[in-house]
Amino acid sequence: MNHNIITTPMNINGREFVLAEVTRGMGHIGVLRYSTDAYTATDFFYIENEPIIKIVNPNTSDKHAEKYIMQVSGSEKCSEAIDVRLNASAENLFRYNQDLARSAMPVLELLNTGLYVVHEAQMHPADGSGNFFWNNYCVKKAISGTSETHASIGDANFSPCFLMPTITASSFQIKKMYDIADKIKSGRQFGGVAYHVTGMYSALLKGHHEATAALMENVDFKCLVIEPLSDVVYDSSEQGQSNIEPKIVALSCPYVNIPLEGLSEKTIERFLLTRKHIKPNAFAEIKPKTTKYVRIMSKRAFPGLVYEKAAQLPDCAAVEASSGIDYITEEQLDALSAGEVKYTVIDEEGNEESKTIVSSNYYSSIVTVANYLQVNSFNRFLTFAISLLKNDELTSVHKFIAERLLGIMNPTVHEYFEEVSNRAEQKEGIITDTAGRYRVLWAEHLQRQQNEDESYQIKQRKNTQNMQAITEAKGIASLEAAVKNMGDSPY
Amino acid sequence: MSFESLSGVKINDSETKRAFIIADFFSVCESDEGVPRIYKWSDFQSVTETRDFFSLKSGADEFEIQKSLIRDPAVLIRVRAIIEGAIADNPNIDYKHGKRILPPKTLCSGCEIPTEAYVATGAYMEREINNSNITLHNPGFDKLIWVFAVFAAILVLALQFIFWGDITDISNLLVYTVISVFAGGIAGMTAYLFCAYGAKTLYGRILKDDPALLEDITFVICDKGFMAAETEVYDYSDIIRWNQVEYFIETKHVYIVFNKNKAVFWLPKRLFPKDIHKELGDFIADRLLQK
Numbered sequence: 001m002n003h004n005i006i007t008t009p010m011n012i013n014g015r016e017f018v019l020a021e022v023t024r025g026m027g028h029i030g031v032l033r034y035s036t037d038a039y040t041a042t043d044f045f046y047i048e049n050e051p052i053i054k055i056v057n058p059n060t061s062d063k064h065a066e067k068y069i070m071q072v073s074g075s076e077k078c079s080e081a082i083d084v085r086l087n088a089s090a091e092n093l094f095r096y097n098q099d100l101a102r103s104a105m106p107v108l109e110l111l112n113t114g115l116y117v118v119h120e121a122q123m124h125p126a127d128g129s130g131n132f133f134w135n136n137y138c139v140k141k142a143i144s145g146t147s148e149t150h151a152s153i154g155d156a157n158f159s160p161c162f163l164m165p166t167i168t169a170s171s172f173q174i175k176k177m178y179d180i181a182d183k184i185k186s187g188r189q190f191g192g193v194a195y196h197v198t199g200m201y202s203a204l205l206k207g208h209h210e211a212t213a214a215l216m217e218n219v220d221f222k223c224l225v226i227e228p229l230s231d232v233v234y235d236s237s238e239q240g241q242s243n244i245e246p247k248i249v250a251l252s253c254p255y256v257n258i259p260l261e262g263l264s265e266k267t268i269e270r271f272l273l274t275r276k277h278i279k280p281n282a283f284a285e286i287k288p289k290t291t292k293y294v295r296i297m298s299k300r301a302f303p304g305l306v307y308e309k310a311a312q313l314p315d316c317a318a319v320e321a322s323s324g325i326d327y328i329t330e331e332q333l334d335a336l337s338a339g340e341v342k343y344t345v346i347d348e349e350g351n352e353e354s355k356t357i358v359s360s361n362y363y364s365s366i367v368t369v370a371n372y373l374q375v376n377s378f379n380r381f382l383t384f385a386i387s388l389l390k391n392d393e394l395t396s397v398h399k400f401i402a403e404r405l406l407g408i409m410n411p412t413v414h415e416y417f418e419e420v421s422n423r424a425e426q427k428e429g430i431i432t433d434t435a436g437r438y439r440v441l442w443a444e445h446l447q448r449q450q451n452e453d454e455s456y457q458i459k460q461r462k463n464t465q466n467m468q469a470i471t472e473a474k475g476i477a478s479l480e481a482a483v484k485n486m487g488d489s490p491y
Numbered sequence: 492m493s494f495e496s497l498s499g500v501k502i503n504d505s506e507t508k509r510a511f512i513i514a515d516f517f518s519v520c521e522s523d524e525g526v527p528r529i530y531k532w533s534d535f536q537s538v539t540e541t542r543d544f545f546s547l548k549s550g551a552d553e554f555e556i557q558k559s560l561i562r563d564p565a566v567l568i569r570v571r572a573i574i575e576g577a578i579a580d581n582p583n584i585d586y587k588h589g590k591r592i593l594p595p596k597t598l599c600s601g602c603e604i605p606t607e608a609y610v611a612t613g614a615y616m617e618r619e620i621n622n623s624n625i626t627l628h629n630p631g632f633d634k635l636i637w638v639f640a641v642f643a644a645i646l647v648l649a650l651q652f653i654f655w656g657d658i659t660d661i662s663n664l665l666v667y668t669v670i671s672v673f674a675g676g677i678a679g680m681t682a683y684l685f686c687a688y689g690a691k692t693l694y695g696r697i698l699k700d701d702p703a704l705l706e707d708i709t710f711v712i713c714d715k716g717f718m719a720a721e722t723e724v725y726d727y728s729d730i731i732r733w734n735q736v737e738y739f740i741e742t743k744h745v746y747i748v749f750n751k752n753k754a755v756f757w758l759p760k761r762l763f764p765k766d767i768h769k770e771l772g773d774f775i776a777d778r779l780l781q782k
Contacts, residue, residue: 033495035728036601232516232529248516248529260526268527269520272512273499279726 005108007101007118013326015157015256017119018101019229019263020108021270028082028110029195029205030228033277034290036060045166045197047205048078049285052166053137055146055198063148067198070140073289074168075205085110086193086206093120093224094191104224107193107205114274115229115267117253121159123194123202123223124313125211128162130407132215132302132310134208135169145200145316150323155233158323159225160196160254161375162316163204163211169300173209175463178456180213190214196227196254200319212302215309227253230276304448312408314375322372325358332357333369333380337387339394341365366397370404382408386416395430402431406438409445414438493599493729494576497569502560511556513573517547519554528552532577537585542700545574564702565723572596572724579729589700590693592620593708593719594731594748594755602730608713609771611762612722615704619744619759620697621690636679644675710758712774717748719756731756738780741772748779 004023034042045053056068085106093103104118125133128145192207214221233250250257335343342354358365373381385401420435499514508522520527539546545556561567575596578584648671707722716730736750748756
């Protein structure tokens with residue numbers, strides 16, 4: 001098929017991305033509408049001719065309805081050509097540091113005709129509720145953050161950062177994961193490729209082992225994210241005025257809204273002519289597989305630390321709450337740490353002006369900022385949280401912050417809670433109980449880490465022994481072959 | 492949205508220097524404006540389809556798309572399917588259309604068609620539609636023609652006796668009777684031809700309104716509902732549910748399903764093997780009231 005892809009690098013409100021226009025694409029990756037009923041719709045995320053993830057919208061008339069998600073198959077059943085292209089995209093971007101547009105090209109060719117936003121973002125291998133992503137979507141269940149719109153986000157942009165696996169857990173290889181972890185330790189960059197499916201969720205096309213290893217090593221996991229551009233935004237300034245029909249002013253996907261003025265007529269026309277639920281060429285092959293899937297639950301056990309660290313990742317509520325904030329400055333954080341909801345700015349004329357940081361409600365400001373920092377800047381979150389806890393005048397938020405830190409196994413947090421526990425021997429405080437619970441969790445965490453290290457060392461030793469045995473066997477074989485050759489030789 | 496897998500259509504109007512794009516959104520591109528005006532289908536209050544144009548109204552904006560701008564009948568059918576599919580999803584839109592043999596797609600909803608379904612493909616035949624139209628407009632039509640013929644015969648007989656007649660002459664009586672029977676027959680035949688002409692005219696009008704009558708149609712009858720749609724646009728994912736309609740009648744050639752006393756679905760018996768006609772009739776009768 002003679003596909004045509006036009007890529008345009010863009011930057012809107014500091015969000016860098018590539019707008020890709022795909023014409024006559026291969027249609028090997030996408031979301032297809034399988035069936036609709038009076039109030040429900042069933043979609044499938046598919047790769048090639050394999051339905052991978054089933055997405056059921058239980059109420060199509062309610063845009064806030066959470067969807068039911070279930071993984072029904074794995075992309076390991078697809079042809080190798082797909083994997084080669086995905087691998088090329090990930091390697092180009094994260095290993096060879098090529099530009100986004102060029103890196104995305106191999107995977108863009110696999111998509112359907114339409115407009116796509118391609119960007120690089122930090123992704124979380126979790127289900128938005130603190131559970132590790134692999135093996136977690138094997139039963140049909142409602143997942144929070146999958147609805148089409150989120151009440152508190154509105155038209156604001158966010159990155160669909162939670163990942164859904166596209167290969168089955170039975171394909172997980174612990175050795176491969178440890179190998180990648182070793183390479184991460186030695187400074188090599190790894191990343192993945194993800195495709196936005198619904199709400200805050202993207203399907204991880206490439207990089208399952210890399211995501212797991214990054215989680216183990218406490219390293220950010222970045223992906224080349226592809227989001228179909230399929231929605232529109234109304235002019236908010238005209239809404240609510242009865243005499244004016246609100247106008248559509250921008251095309252949108254979760255990551256960015258692109259104003260119509262910034263696009264060429266041809267691009268807008270391509271967007272308007274493309275239908276969201278066009279059926280792929282392989283629909284006839286995919287359809288029978290959608291009803292004949294078996295549960296793909298695997299007994300594969302992942303390292304205990306993976307589950308523990310997945311629980312520390314931000315959840316849907318944190319992403320939702322943080323989406324309304326573009327950036328938080330150090331001055332704003334200092335003001336909040338001092339118990340203020342406003343901070344002072346000096347305008348161009350040198351006048352001092354007092355501005356509200358997030359909201360006039362202090363507690364809600366703290367919740368929002370904590371969510372924002374935990375999603376976007378983990379180290380700043382730790383510093384901010386501990387500075388709040390150290391301010392004795394802010395006891396009203398201490399319980400909330402301490403509970404937030406409870407799931408985070410980090411030496412800084414541990415050190416602080418140790419201090420609180422020691423202090424509690426003299427005087428009970430509001431977070432003494434939380435500090436005690438943290439002590440127990442920390443001990444368990446250390447034990448788990450030790451077990452993990454031991455099992456890793458045993459595996460490494462076994463590997464080394466195996467390698468030695470193979471080398472020796474090869475040596476003996478080559479020696480025998482040499483002797484045989486000598487025997488055969490006329491000399 | 493029903494019929495959501497059909498690809499979008501751009502219609503250029505060189506006279507008004509406008510272009511319309513009909514797909515998931517409705518958009519109007521004016522040649523002098525850089526950015527097109529984009530409307531969600533839910534923005535529209537009314538849509539009208541006449542023989543010559545589609546008219547769409549959103550607030551103060553009203554757009555008229557002349558059908559003559561779409562030269563290819565297949566594209567016209569696609570445009571109508573997209574519009575009606577969008578209206579099916581937005582039932583608040585007031586939709587008016589001309590006479591039609593195919594059911595309006597505004598009644599459709601998405602559905603996974605079960606494997607056990609009666610499916611047939613074929614075009615409508617003018618004869619079966621005309622016959623059924625005559626029956627539809629005059630339910631007791633056969634009896635009426637007979638009564639009219641007999642009445643005409645008696646009238647001619649009476650007139651002969653008044654003007655010419657001597658009833659005592661038996662030979663006269665025989666001649667007058669034969670002439671009266673002939674006259675009655677001719678009157679009956681004329682009445683039938685008159686009605687047939689009326690039906691043919693009606694069919695001509697419907698044909699002008701609905702070019703789909705010349706296309707191959709896919710018919711589906713299943714437990715969940717029924718459908719008749721142009722084969723070219725139908726992908727077996729939309730259906731009209733039984734609870735959307737009221738009753739059906741059976742004529743010699745077709746089953747006709749009614750909604751609000753309007754015929755919405757004509758199912759030609761010819762497309763199914765003769766031995767399942769009774770089974771098919773019973774299947775519909777199990778789900779709808781028969782009149």
